[in-house]
Amino acid sequence: MSSDQHPDRFQEEKSAGLVRGSDQPDIEAGLAVIRDMVRTLPLAPGVYRMLDAKGEVLYVGKAKALKNRVTNYTQLNGLTKRIQRMIAQTRSMMIVTTENERAALLLEAQLIKHYRPPFNVLLRDDKGFPHILVREDHDFPQILKHRGARRTKGRYFGPFASTAAVTQTLNALQKIFQLRSCSDGFFANRSRPCMLYQIKRCSAPCVERISKADYAASVDDAIAFLSGKSASVQQKLARQMERASTDMEYEMAALYRDRLRALNHVQAGQSIGFQGMEDADIFALASKSGKVTIQAFFIRDGLHRGHKSYFPAHVSDVAEDEILAGFLMQFYQQAEPPRLILLDRALEDAVLIADALTERAGRKVTLRKPQRGDQVQLVAQASRNAVDALDRHMAESATQARIFEELADLFALDGPPDRIEVYDNSHIQGTNAIGAMVVAGPEGFRKNAYRKFNIKRADTAPGDDFAMMREVLERRFRRLNDEDPDREAKQGSAGQWPDLLLIDGGKGQVSAVKSVMDELGIEDVALIGVSKGPDRNAGREIFHFPDGRELTLPVNNPVLFHLQRLRDEAHRFAIGTHRAKRTKAQITNPLDEVPGIGPARKKALMLHFGSARSVREATLEELQRVPGISATVAGIVYDFYHPVG
Numbered sequence: 010m011s012s013d014q015h016p017d018r019f020q021e022e023k024s025a026g027l028v029r030g031s032d033q034p035d036i037e038a039g040l041a042v043i044r045d046m047v048r049t050l051p052l053a054p055g056v057y058r059m060l061d062a063k064g065e066v067l068y069v070g071k072a073k074a075l076k077n078r079v080t081n082y083t084q085l086n087g088l089t090k091r092i093q094r095m096i097a098q099t100r101s102m103m104i105v106t107t108e109n110e111r112a113a114l115l116l117e118a119q120l121i122k123h124y125r126p127p128f129n130v131l132l133r134d135d136k137g138f139p140h141i142l143v144r145e146d147h148d149f150p151q152i153l154k155h156r157g158a159r160r161t162k163g164r165y166f167g168p169f170a171s172t173a174a175v176t177q178t179l180n181a182l183q184k185i186f187q188l189r190s191c192s193d194g195f196f197a198n199r200s201r202p203c204m205l206y207q208i209k210r211c212s213a214p215c216v217e218r219i220s221k222a223d224y225a226a227s228v229d230d231a232i233a234f235l236s237g238k239s240a241s242v243q244q245k246l247a248r249q250m251e252r253a254s255t256d257m258e259y260e261m262a263a264l265y266r267d268r269l270r271a272l273n274h275v276q277a278g279q280s281i282g283f284q285g286m287e288d289a290d291i292f293a294l295a296s297k298s299g300k301v302t303i304q305a306f307f308i309r310d311g312l313h314r315g316h317k318s319y320f321p322a323h324v325s326d327v328a329e330d331e332i333l334a335g336f337l338m339q340f341y342q343q344a345e346p347p348r349l350i351l352l353d354r355a356l357e358d359a360v361l362i363a364d365a366l367t368e369r370a371g372r373k374v375t376l377r378k379p380q381r382g383d384q385v386q387l388v389a390q391a392s393r394n395a396v397d398a399l400d401r402h403m404a405e406s407a408t409q410a411r412i413f414e415e416l417a418d419l420f421a422l423d424g425p426p427d428r429i430e431v432y433d434n435s436h437i438q439g440t441n442a443i444g445a446m447v448v449a450g451p452e453g454f455r456k457n458a459y460r461k462f463n464i465k466r467a468d469t470a471p472g473d474d475f476a477m478m479r480e481v482l483e484r485r486f487r488r489l490n491d492e493d494p495d496r497e498a499k500q501g502s503a504g505q506w507p508d509l510l511l512i513d514g515g516k517g518q519v520s521a522v523k524s525v526m527d528e529l530g531i532e533d534v535a536l537i538g539v540s541k542g543p544d545r546n547a548g549r550e551i552f553h554f555p556d557g558r559e560l561t562l563p564v565n566n567p568v569l570f571h572l573q574r575l576r577d578e579a580h581r582f583a584i585g586t587h588r589a590k591r592t593k594a595q596i597t598n599p600l601d602e603v604p605g606i607g608p609a610r611k612k613a614l615m616l617h618f619g620s621a622r623s624v625r626e627a628t629l630e631e632l633q634r635v636p637g638i639s640a641t642v643a644g645i646v647y648d649f650y651h652p653v654g
Contacts, residue, residue, distance in 0.1 A: 035097035036085070043082050046102045050076040054113045055106040056120065059128070062100045068128040071117040073110045091326040095128045114358075114365045118338035130335040131322040133452075138168030138344050139175045143188075143232055148221060149196070149214040150228050152188045154179060166235040168344055170307050170315025184271040185246075186231040187212040188224075209264070234272070237287075237310030243272055287311055288347035291387055294333050294354070295395035299325055300403055303336055304395035306387070309347070316391075318398035334358050337376075341366055350376045353388050353395075406451075408567075413451055415568050416509075419560075420535050426508035427451065431579040432522075433513040434477045435587035436464070442471065443590055444481030445583035448507075449575055458505075460485075461586045478512065479521040486529050507534060513576055515540035516553055523555045539576050550576075600624065603649045605642065613637040614646070625650045 052074045059068040072078030082088070082096060107113040121129050142155035144163040154175045159165055169175045182188065189196065189211050191203070196215045205211035212219040212227065219227075230242050250265035291306040301324045307314040319340075324332050334356050346366045355378045356362065363376040379385045413425035429449045436442035444462035448455045462481045469476045489506060496506045512518045519538035526534065542549030542561065550573065552560040562569040600611045600621055617635045618624045624632075624646065632643035 036093060039096040039099035040083060040085075042099055042101060043079060043096065046104070047076060047080050047083070050079055050104065051106065052076050053106045054108070054110045055104060056113050056116045057105075058103040058120065058124075059095060059099045059126075060101045060103065061098045064101070066120075066124040066126045067098055068095050068126050069117055069120045069124065071110070071113040073113075075104060075106065089326040091128065110361060111365045111368060114338060114361060115369060118342050121335070122339055122342050127323060130324055130327055130332050132336055132339040133320060133322055138170075139172050140165045140167030140169065141175060141178060141182075141235060142166075143228065143235070147193065149189060149224050151190060151193070151196075152179065152182060152231065153190055164232055164235075167309065167314060168307060170305070170317040174315035181271055182231055182234070183210040185234070185268045186227045188227060188231055189214060191215070209267075235310070237312050243269065246272065287349075289349040289351060290347050291351045291391045292333065292337070292353070293388060293391035293395045294329055295392065295399045296324075296329055297399055297403065300399060300406075301329070301332055302395050302399040302402060303333065304391045304398060305340075306391050306394075316394065318395070318402070320402060330354065330356055334362060337362060338365070341369065346370050346374050348372065348374060350374065351384055351388055352376065352378050353392050354378055409451055412567055412571050416571070419562075419568060420509065420537055422508060422535055425451070426535075428455075428505055428507045429509045429511060429575065430507040431511040431513070431575045432478065432481060433576075433579040433583040434464075434474055434481070435583040436472065436477075437587075437591070440471065441587055441591045442469075442477060443583065443587050444477060445579060445586055446481070446485065447575070447579045447582050449578075454578060459582060461582075463590075474514065475517050475521040478514065478518045479525055482510075482522045483525045483529075486525065486531060490529055490531075509535045509537065511572070511575055511579075512536065512538045513540075513579055514538050515551070516557075519553045519555055539572060603646055605645050610638060610642060 054071075054073050055075045056069065056071050057075060057079055058066050059070075061067050070078065079102075082092070085093060085096075088096075105116065107116060121131070125131055138156070140155045141152065142161060142163050142165055143152050144150045144161060146162045150163070154172070155161070155165065167175075169178070179190070183190065183205070187210060190205070191211075199215040202213040202216055202218060203211070206213040206218065212224060214221075214224050230245065234242050246265050246269045250262050250269060253259070253262035253265060287308075287310065289308045291308070293304045295302050295304070301321055303319045303321065304316065305319065306316045319336065321332060321336055333352070333354070337350070346369065350363075350366075352359075356376070359376045363374055366374040366376070379388055410425070416422070417425050427450055431447045431449070433445050434442065435445065442464035444464060446460045446462070448458035462484060464477050464480060466480050469480050493506065510522065512522055515538055519536065522536055526532070526536065536555050538553035540551050540553065542551055549561065549564070550569065552562075552572075554560070600606055600614060606614075613635055614624050614632075615621070618627060627647075629643060629647045632638060632646055633640050635643070638646075
């Protein structure tokens with residue numbers, strides 16, 4: 010079935026910049042570039058990049074023999090329409106040779122992650138996975154959620170499939186072991202237990218309601234539980250409950266009983282179907298009507314750490330094995346591979362992928378399709394989940410498509426919008442004012458495209474919402490006009506033009522934005538204001554058009570629900586960004602303003618005087634006596650706080 014016959018595939022290709030009016034002349038130009046490159050290519054392993062006329066990367070590929078692989082692109086009869094469109098846009102190539110094919114595979118994955126080319130299969134969600142961290146740098150270790158580099162000394166457990174899976178496990182750990190989750194600063198300044206102690210989620214080591222030895226024992230039990238040794242922890246709690254009951258300490262017996270119940274509940278949910286396995290990831294792929302989902306199960310220390318569905322992008326006309334192979338290499342760019350990876354199919358490059366992951370992990374990694382035993386059942390379970398997830402995703406996509414079509418009709422757009430930008434402001438009496446932009450498309454929120462704007466113009470009066478909105482939109486669209494006047498930016502780039510602007514506000518905000526668009530000569534971007542209705546009731550929103558028209562929708566209208574969700578997300582992002590800015594301003598050290606005072610000198614001054622105020626009031630002689638502060642630096646600090654005249 011062609012792209013023209015398949016609307017979903019056509020839309021995906023269009024959004025990636027793959028559909029062109031006439032390919033034939035471009036194909037000849039692209040073929041000429043490739044043939045010219047082939048003449049100088051070696052029969053060596055490496056990575057090649059196809060680039061368009063602007064130098065942007067269209068595709069990244071690896072090869073065991075570069076000359077042979079690139080030569081294949083000159084044989085048009087054996088290529089898919091998708092690859093032919095790529096060749097049509099190719100205007101140059103870049104080549105990197107590698108020591109072996111394994112190194113080429115690793116480099117290919119790195120470049121795909123960096124450039125995100127429109128003709129490669131892409132993993133949409135490339136965030137690092139959350140872990141649980143039990144710190145080891147404090148007498149009373151803290152347990153917390155962790156994502157990112159492992160700079161803190163402690164024990165890391167994971168990865169978990171999602172933040173929700175981590176939160177659920179942390180809640181269980183708090184009930185069972187009552188370890189602290191507060192920061193060191195909060196811990197050090199407590200004079201009485203906090204609310205978590207009252208609801209039996211913390212043992213209050215901050216005020217010595219538990220001894221260091223007993224707390225350490227709880228930490229050891231938590232580590233044993235996270236390491237898959239929950240049976241021993243279960244037996245220990247059972248003994249403690251029985252002993253407390255025998256000693257007629259019924260409150261303690263009830264506490265151990267509740268912990269035991271919580272442990273049994275968590276253990277039952279984590280161990281079903283995973284007995285006998287230590288560390289493994291399981292992947293299964295399902296496809297239907299040009300859509301693909303990959304289901305992942307994560308098992309660590311014999312425990313189920315959650316599962317997640319992935320929906321790779323740019324999969325039209327790509328073989329399923331190629332999709333899964335590309336997905337695995339991108340997936341393990343941000344996740345550490347376990348010793349065992351189980352798949353629902355045998356991949357042609359399985360040995361090469363396993364060797365590359367082994368090199369990356371520094372230990373043996375096995376990649377295989379199981380043939381017998383419990384592992385076959387686990388893969389079958391993942392396959393069923395993949396099919397179910399794809400069905401749900403396609404149903405949601407169809408509903409979303411209908412909403413976007415109705416949205417286009419409602420606001421008289423040329424077609425369903427591909428990019429919606431929503432704007433909101435946040436401040437407290439004009440202080441720490443920020444503007445916020447969130448971006449959404451048919452696939453949902455595009456959080457990597459969110460932007461914040463610090464309100465900084467002198468002529469923007471503090472607290473003037475209209476002026477703030479004007480400043481934000483003027484900065485945004487003036488930059489768009491400068492960077493992409495021809496509106497050629499691809500989907501997902503920061504410079505892409507929106508199809509619809511939603512402004513959180515009424516006539517005043519819409520009028521301010523409209524004046525900006527008129528000044529910049531922008532007439533083809535739809536603009537709508539969203540304000541609360543009478544008594545500020547959600548569900549009775551009023552939509553304001555630039556020409557003064559107003560519109561309301563029935564309270565049960567799906568389009569209204571969607572627009573409320575967009576507006577609420579902009580409000581959430583604006584408030585969160587403002588709150589972060591306000592917090593940063595509150596903790597800013599006045600010494601940061603002194604020129605030439607870096608972290609080391611600032612620390613020396615604070616340790617010597619105790620506060621920034623004391624530094625400001627110090628004499629020149631007192632400043633010169635500070636260890637690590639030279640006479641010159643002391644003079645700079647003194648002159649800053651005591652300017653002449």
